[in-house]
Amino acid sequence: DSGVTQTPKHLITATGQRVTLRCSPRSGDLSVYWYQQSLDQGLQFLIQYYNGEERAKGNILERFSAQQFPDLHSELNLSSLELGDSALYFCASSVSGSGLYNEQFFGPGTRLTVL
Amino acid sequence: GQNIDQPTEMTATEGAIVQINCTYQTSGFNGLFWYQQHAGEAPTFLSYNVLDGLEEKGRFSSFLSRSKGYSYLLLKELQMKDSASYLCAVSLSGTYKYIFGTGTRLKVLA
Numbered sequence: 001d002s003g004v005t006q007t008p009k010h011l012i013t014a015t016g017q018r019v020t021l022r023c024s025p026r027s028g029d030l031s032v033y034w035y036q037q038s039l040d041q042g043l044q045f046l047i048q049y050y051n052g053e054e055r056a057k058g059n060i061l062e063r064f065s066a067q068q069f070p071d072l073h074s075e076l077n078l079s080s081l082e083l084g085d086s087a088l089y090f091c092a093s094s095v096s097g098s099g100l101y102n103e104q105f106f107g108p109g110t111r112l113t114v115l
Numbered sequence: 116g117q118n119i120d121q122p123t124e125m126t127a128t129e130g131a132i133v134q135i136n137c138t139y140q141t142s143g144f145n146g147l148f149w150y151q152q153h154a155g156e157a158p159t160f161l162s163y164n165v166l167d168g169l170e171e172k173g174r175f176s177s178f179l180s181r182s183k184g185y186s187y188l189l190l191k192e193l194q195m196k197d198s199a200s201y202l203c204a205v206s207l208s209g210t211y212k213y214i215f216g217t218g219t220r221l222k223v224l225a
Contacts, residue, residue, distance in 0.1 A: 002157065042217035043202065056211035090157060102206065106157035
């Protein structure tokens with residue numbers, strides 16, 4: 001158990017819908033990262049927040065947005081869902097937002113299925 | 116662009132040694148991470164290299180050559196539970212971004 005929690009574990013929805021994925025980082029970690037992992041694909045970095053502020057943006061679609069709240073939990077919002085958005089979405093946290101030694105601890109993931 | 120290359124799949128025998136290679140071409144480099152990921156589970160941290168050379172951690176070692184854009188993960192005394200995907204990731208300097216390779220799926224056979 002990494003100490004990072006994600007809800008829900010599974011989500012099944014229809015195309016065109018909107019969903020919200022939630023992540024609570026490990027106690028003491030200020031940074032939260034979101035990743036998308038499609039079948040047979042590597043982890044695609046989406047976005048990073050550090051202490052409530054957006055720190056880095058990766059391959060995140062405009063239909064997707066995220067935020068980190070004052071209690072440091074984070075939410076990833078996915079809208080106008082398409083079949084291709086079906087994937088495992090991981091949240092990770094780390095103590096700092098620095099690119100130097102900065103081990104990330106991953107949550108169990110949310111498996112999103114868009115029908 | 117940013118690119119990380121790893122072999123897609125490898126097979127080895129229980130008790131043997133296996134080396135998983137990773138080459139990267141990135142604009143900026145802060146460090147290189149190796150993660151293990153069992154099917155359907157979250158990645159877990161294995162090692163981190165920021166300077167050239169070998170880092171050893173029990174049965175696992177990781178090597179880095181920054182000038183060659185090359186790293187490898189060495190797994191000794193393979194066990195069945197080592198069957199998993201191994202992900203190479205680079206932390207990019209100046210951007211706080213991380214780039215992950217697509218992973219190497221390792222099968223350990225009895």
